Amino acid sequence: MIKKRDIILALVLILLGIVCYGVIRLGQKKGSQVIIYEDQKEIGRYDLNTDTTKEIQTAKGMNILEIKNGMAYVTEADCPDQVCIRMGKISKTGENIVCLPHKLVIQVEGDVGQKAEYDNR
Incomplete structure (x- = not known):
């Protein structure tokens, strides 16, 4: 049975992944x-x-x-x-x-x- 804590943990992990992806993409510079x-x-x-x-x-x-x-x-x-x-x-x-x-x-x-x-x- 899925508990409320499981859903919160999943949402936190998804949000953390999105933030990490954004930081990496914004940190990249245009290549030459x-x-x-x-x-x-x-x-x-x-x-x-x-x-x-x-x-x-x-x-x-x-x-x-x-x-x-x-x-x-x-x-x-x-x-x-x-x-x-x-x-x-x-x-x-x-x-x-x-x-x-x-x-x-x-x-x-x-x-x-x-x-x-x-x-x-």
């Missing part, structure tokens, strides 16, 4: 570049302020990265699950897009001299 890693090795670095489309060819397959209006996102991929496409647009430091079948990570970082507030790897 995306770095592309294949199997943990950097294979590319692109400015987020320059609109471009890049074909990323890896040993495991191909992804199309679109950078537009300060945001990066994958528009095409030949991987079977297409999770990298559904991850959406990224623009803040620490955000990333991952394509596991291709061992590909696309990560947003700040300026070269800017120190990260947390370890995002």
Whole structure:
């Protein structure tokens, strides 16, 4: 049987989760570049302020990265699950897009001299 204390505890935990999520999202800064890693090795670095489309060819397959209006996102991929496409647009430091079948990570970082507030790897 659900007690009043159980409901209060559940509501407090939900509220705490929402507050933590908000603090994390508000603390993120707008990134200046995306770095592309294949199997943990950097294979590319692109400015987020320059609109471009890049074909990323890896040993495991191909992804199309679109950078537009300060945001990066994958528009095409030949991987079977297409999770990298559904991850959406990224623009803040620490955000990333991952394509596991291709061992590909696309990560947003700040300026070269800017120190990260947390370890995002």
